[in-house]
Amino acid sequence: MDRTVQGGKPELFALEYGASKTATVANKGSTIQVIPAADETHLLHLASGDYKLLQVHVHAYSEHAINGLFAPMEAHFVHVHTVDPNKLAVVGVMLRVHRHDSDSAWLRQWLPQAPVETNATATVSVAPTFWSDMIDASSGFWAYPGSLTTPECSEIVSWHVLRKAQPLSVEQAIQFMNIMAVTNQDRTDNRMPQPLNGRTVRFYYPAAATK
Numbered sequence: 001m002d003r004t005v006q007g008g009k010p011e012l013f014a015l016e017y018g019a020s021k022t023a024t025v026a027n028k029g030s031t032i033q034v035i036p037a038a039d040e041t042h043l044l045h046l047a048s049g050d051y052k053l054l055q056v057h058v059h060a061y062s063e064h065a066i067n068g069l070f071a072p073m074e075a076h077f078v079h080v081h082t083v084d085p086n087k088l089a090v091v092g093v094m095l096r097v098h099r100h101d102s103d104s105a106w107l108r109q110w111l112p113q114a115p116v117e118t119n120a121t122a123t124v125s126v127a128p129t130f131w132s133d134m135i136d137a138s139s140g141f142w143a144y145p146g147s148l149t150t151p152e153c154s155e156i157v158s159w160h161v162l163r164k165a166q167p168l169s170v171e172q173a174i175q176f177m178n179i180m181a182v183t184n185q186d187r188t189d190n191r192m193p194q195p196l197n198g199r200t201v202r203f204y205y206p207a208a209a210t211k
Contacts, residue, residue, distance in 0.1 A: 011204035013137050013160065017042040017053070019128040025110045029118040031057045032179065034110055042131050044079045044089055048158060051079030051089040053131065060177055062094055064142075064161050071096050071165060072173045075106075075134060091141075092161040093134050095168035103169035106134050111175055116182050137206045139164040144201040163203075 024035040034056045036042060042053035055078050062074035071094040081087035095104060110124045127133070142161045 011143065011207060012045060012047045013141065013204070013206035014045040015043070015132055015135060016045060017129075017132040020126050020130040021128070022123055023110060023126050023130065024121055024123055025114050026121045027115045027118055027179070028057075031059065032114050032176070033057045036131065043082075044077075044091065046089055046158065046160075048081075048087070048089075049084075050082045051087075052082055054078045054080050056131075056134075058095075058176060060173060060180065062092075064092055064094075066094070066161075066163075073168055073176065075166075077131075077135065086156055087158070088156050089158045089160065091135060092159065094162070094165035095173075096165040097168050097170055097173070102167040103172055104167055106130065106166070107168070107172050107176075111172060114176075114179055116179055134166055135162065136164045136166075137162055140203055140205045142201050142203050144199050146199065 018041050020036065020040060022037050024037075026033045026035060036053055036055075044051045044053070056075055057078070058073055058075050060073045062071040063076075064070075064074065073095040075093045075095065077091040077093065079089045079091070081089070095107075105127075109126045109130060113122045113124050115122050137160075140163045142159075142163070144159050146155065146157050146159045
């Protein structure tokens with residue numbers, strides 16, 4: 001993300017996430033997914049339309065580098081277009097270790113209950129603002145058209161990578177990597193950055209953003 005074009009006018013980026021009570025934590029073998037309850041609706045409003053939150057998964061290490069630097073972890077909030085199911089919008093949130101006494105309240109709500117067995121699930125109780133607390137676009141974001149980072153790597157994604165990182169403890173990073181070491185035979189589950197292949201990465205400040 002070190003070579004970008006300033007986006008010009010602010011870009012629409014607004015959350016309409018509902019309140020939460022529970023979430024499902026699913027071990028997919030290659031990563032861990034956190035899935036909203038079926039009766040909840042969490043919307044992301046972009047210039048290209050409205051997108052509904054499908055799931056969040058975490059990569060260690062990050063799959064984006066900012067000024068050449070990777071973060072220990074990166075959460076991907078995956079949304080599907082409410083009209084066209086072939087369009088996805090993914091919000092990338094970096095998690096960085098700032099100091100040993102600062103951890104991720106978001107991870108704290110589900111990571112200790114995350115199943116180690118592949119294809120196993122667990123239901124966890126979460127705070128009402130469980131999803132929205134992780135997304136703070138007020139410092140701006142990088143946007144570009146790209147692909148999924150897991151097979152089939154379909155090029156149907158509108159990427160939005162937030163500048164502001166969320167806190168993470170060393171213990172939480174190790175805990176996640178230990179789960180990956182069992183289920184994925186690898187402590188990491190990230191894909192390294194790929195060539196832009198003519199794509200332009202633009203940096204924007206949100207026209208409308210909520211937490």
